[in-house]
Structure formats: C-alpha cells, structure tokens
Amino acid sequence: MHTIPESHPRYRSLITREKLVKGFKDGIVAPQGLIAHGRGEAFDYILGEKTHDFALKSEKAAVLLLSRAKNPVISVNGNTTALVPGELVKLSKLLNAPLEVNLFHWSRERVEKIASLLRSFGAEVLAEGDAVLEGLESARRIVNKRGTYIADVVLVPLEDGDRCEILKKHGKKVITIDLNPLSRTSQMADITIVDNITRAIPNMIKTAEELKNGPNEYKEFEFDNNQNLRSAIQLICEYLTSKVLD
Amino acid sequence: MHTIPESHPRYRSLITREKLVKGFKDGIVAPQGLIAHGRGEAFDYILGEKTHDFALKSEKAAVLLLSRAKNPVISVNGNTTALVPGELVKLSKLLNAPLEVNLFHWSRERVEKIASLLRSFGAEVLAEGDAVLEGLESARRIVNKRGTYIADVVLVPLEDGDRCEILKKHGKKVITIDLNPLSRTSQMADITIVDNITRAIPNMIKTAEELKNGPNEYKEFEFDNNQNLRSAIQLICEYLTSKVLD
Numbered sequence A, B: 001m002h003t004i005p006e007s008h009p010r011y012r013s014l015i016t017r018e019k020l021v022k023g024f025k026d027g028i029v030a031p032q033g034l035i036a037h038g039r040g041e042a043f044d045y046i047l048g049e050k051t052h053d054f055a056l057k058s059e060k061a062a063v064l065l066l067s068r069a070k071n072p073v074i075s076v077n078g079n080t081t082a083l084v085p086g087e088l089v090k091l092s093k094l095l096n097a098p099l100e101v102n103l104f105h106w107s108r109e110r111v112e113k114i115a116s117l118l119r120s121f122g123a124e125v126l127a128e129g130d131a132v133l134e135g136l137e138s139a140r141r142i143v144n145k146r147g148t149y150i151a152d153v154v155l156v157p158l159e160d161g162d163r164c165e166i167l168k169k170h171g172k173k174v175i176t177i178d179l180n181p182l183s184r185t186s187q188m189a190d191i192t193i194v195d196n197i198t199r200a201i202p203n204m205i206k207t208a209e210e211l212k213n214g215p216n217e218y219k220e221f222e223f224d225n226n227q228n229l230r231s232a233i234q235l236i237c238e239y240l241t242s243k244v245l246d
Helices: A011-024 A031-045 A053-067 A078-083 A085-095 A110-117 A161-169 A186-187 A197-213 A225-243 B011-025 B031-046 B051-068 B076-084 B085-095 B110-120 B161-169 B182-189 B197-213 B223-240
Strands: A072-076 A099-101 A153-157 A173-177 A191-193 B072-076 B100-101 B155-156 B173-177 B190-191
Touching: A011 A031, A011 B031, A031 B011, A031 B031, A053 A078, A053 A085, A053 A153, A053 A173, A053 A191, A053 A197, A053 A225, A053 B051, A053 B110, A053 B161, A078 A099, A078 A110, A078 A197, A078 B011, A085 A099, A085 A197, A099 A110, A099 B085, A153 A161, A161 A173, A161 A186, A173 A197, A173 B155, A186 A191, A186 B072, A191 A225, A225 B155, A225 B223, B011 B076, B031 B076, B031 B161, B031 B223, B051 B085, B051 B110, B051 B155, B051 B173, B051 B197, B051 B223, B072 B085, B076 B085, B076 B110, B076 B155, B076 B197, B085 B100, B085 B110, B100 B110, B155 B161, B155 B197, B161 B182, B173 B197, B173 B223, B182 B190
Parallel strands: A072 A099, A072 A153, A153 A173, A173 A191, B072 B100, B072 B155, B155 B173, B173 B190
Antiparallel strands: none
16 A cells, blocks of 8 residues: 555545555456445545534444344445455444345355455454345356345445345335435335445444444434435535635 | 347447456456546436546647647557557547557556457557656556656546646646546646547547648637536436436
8 A cells, every 4th residue: 555644634535545456466356346436436525525514313223224124134345345344344244234245247256255354353244145035147147045035124334226126126125325415226226325335334333333322312313315315416516516716 | 258239228338348358368458447447337327337528628729739749649548448458549640640559557568469359450659668758656657758747738538636737737738538526637638638538539539630631620629628527527427316216
C-alpha cells in the first residue's frame, strides 16, 4: 500500500481504494469488482462521503430485521471481504447469521481465498454451493442449503439486481447495502442501506450490541424504504447544488 | 469478450466496460484505471447515458480552440486508448494535434503497448518523456518536448486534478473530458466536456470535419465553462428527481 497522509481531504476514500486494489492483487477481488467499486466511490462522493440520518435509520432497521429472523444469513463477495473482513465476522457472530460466499464471477480458487480470510477472523463460513435457487442464470444461483436456501432474511451487500429479484421471488426479505439509490437492487430490496459498507457495517455492529443490552428503543421501529430512497436522492441533489459555481 | 444482447437496456455501457477489461488484460489499462472507469460509469448513469446540449456545445468549443491553436496536443492514457483508439487517431489527424502518452501509473511496458496500439491505427505518437513540467510530483510531470511541453492547447481526457492545475500554471489552455462536473479538473479546465469519451470523441470528429468544410457557423462561438458545469449539475438533479419512487 502507498502512504497516504491522514490530512488528505479524501483520506478514507483513498485508503478504501488501496484495500480494494490489495484484495485484487491477492486474488480476492475480480477485475469487475474494481469497476463496481469505482461506481460506489462516485455515489459516495455525491453523498458527501458520510452516513446520513436516513442511512443510519436503515442500518438500525436492518439489524432489527436480522435479529428477529429465524434463519438470517449474510452473503459476502470479494469486495465486501476485501473491505471489512473482521467487521463482517463480528456482525455475523452478534446476529448468529452465518457468512455465505456468493460470487458473480465465480471461481473455486477465489471462493477458497475469501472463505479462508474470513475464517482467519474466526467466522463460520458457508462456502459450498450445494443448492440451487431456481430462476437465476448466473453463478449466483448456486447457494448453500444451510444458508441462503433456507434463509428468511438475507443481507446481500454490493449485490446485482438479478439476484435481489430472485431472492424476493423466493419469498425472502432482502437487505442490501448499495450507494446507488436508483439501482434495481436498491429499488427492489426491503431495506436499502445507502451508505458506504466501510461505515455501514460498523454502524450495524454498534446497533446489534445496543440491542443485546436493551431492545426497548427499537420496539416500535417504523421503516419505509421508498421514503428512505427519496431522502437519499434529495440529499444528493442538495449536495450537488451546494457545489455549483457562482 | 462476453456476448451482450443489443437489446439490453445498458448495452453500450456494458460493451464499454468489456473494452476496458480487455484493455486491462492486454496490459494497457492499470488496475486503478478500472476503478476510475467505474466512477465514470456512475456519473454517466446519472446523466442518463447520453450527450446533452451543454456537452455538445462544449465539444464544439473544444474543437474550435484546438483548431486555432499553434501547437495543440492530445494527451492519452490507458483508459482513453482502450476505449477509443481509432477515434483518437482520426481526431489527431483532423486537428494536426499529435497524441502524447502520459501515464499516472507509469511503466515503460505500458507506454510501449499504448503507443504501439495507436500507431497500428496510423497515428503520430509521442511516447518519449524528454522534458519536465516543473511543479508536479507524479510521473505525469514527464512530458514530451515536441508535445505538451510546447503546447498552447492541451486536450487531456480522463485527467487527474494535479496535472490540470500545473498545465494551467504553465499558461496552457486545458480541455478535459470528465463526467464528474464537481472534480477539481472539471472546475479548473478552460473547457470541460461532461460526456462519455466514447460519445465525445466521435462528436468532436464530426465537428472537426464540418469545420474543414466551412467554418462560418463557428465564427462567433461563445462558451462559458461555469455555465456549462452548472447545466450538467442541474441535469443530474432533474434526472435523479425524475426517478424518485411514488
């Protein structure tokens, strides 16, 4: 990794990018994953690179839904693993939700590298594709029979639209983390977290810990995903407009 | 390359992405170039993936400025070469502006591959770094003494902010192609083309050809870059707002 001074105005964004490039060099991230990360960077940029109130609310709603699920699962890919491996493992343990490796650009080698990195943090990882979700053509139709196949709630960060659609068709509740509020995934999910995964997962960990100590605050939690997405789009417009030159 | 059906709603965007990935596999595009491309994709997406009036106007202004320059030059990198090699060569010839290879993530091998691909289209390519632009730290300070070093007008598509700044300090007119109207490059350039390079360069070729046949239409051309950037931001907000869910 290069040395980036902490004083740099976009320090966190650059550090995150370096993590991705390292994950790519280590064989965890696919080339297409680098392009996808760039898209995320752009949306994060026009969101001001911070967690807004609407995002924090969606993160709380997500933790609540996962904590009440019968069979929750957290689906991970190369990008999520490269960016927040330890945090994913911590969240997985707090929520009793196993991590399942699901790759769009599948290779046995990449699955093994991802699973092995996550296991080094002490995670339970489902890496075997031993069940099929009907109706999906990509490699992502292959799922695990103890994970996504039986899950009632699925957290699928950085997901593609096709898969979100098929999960919904199979009657599952879908939570996604997607910085693009217009994407098909964002619009189809039950809960869309419009936030950078490097901020979202730590925020979710905090909520999951609070929930363990006393769930009262979250008893009557109302969440409207359409309103959530509208807030994100409005925020982007306000941000862009504030930057217009005089 | 994969086979993507022409009927796919985002056909052109996906084809463009495949070209980049191929360029990457061929050693022309750097890993960081894939991330940069993703950022461009996101901005193109919220611009509706088409050339707007303000962009077309900036493309005409750019061609006019280049055609009136004493020593124009077109700076190219891995991404531009992977996406529009033949078009860059055509524009270079129409404007009598040589192509100069300038890489942020420099390697001799990558320079050679880029120059060789462009030369296969019949271009004059300046690939030797034999002059230095004072005040710049990255590899991009190394320029060509027959190109950027003596140029009065520089077309630098897909550029980084530092370099744009130093070109300006050296008294050069800078034209950039950047889908992010908020970037430092966009805000510092004399003319910012907020358009996808795969549409921008063909549009510029068309204008350059029209100019050869009769320049009268362009005699009294007025261009205000701040207004241009304001139009781009406004367009994005309108596009996003139109997509808000009911």
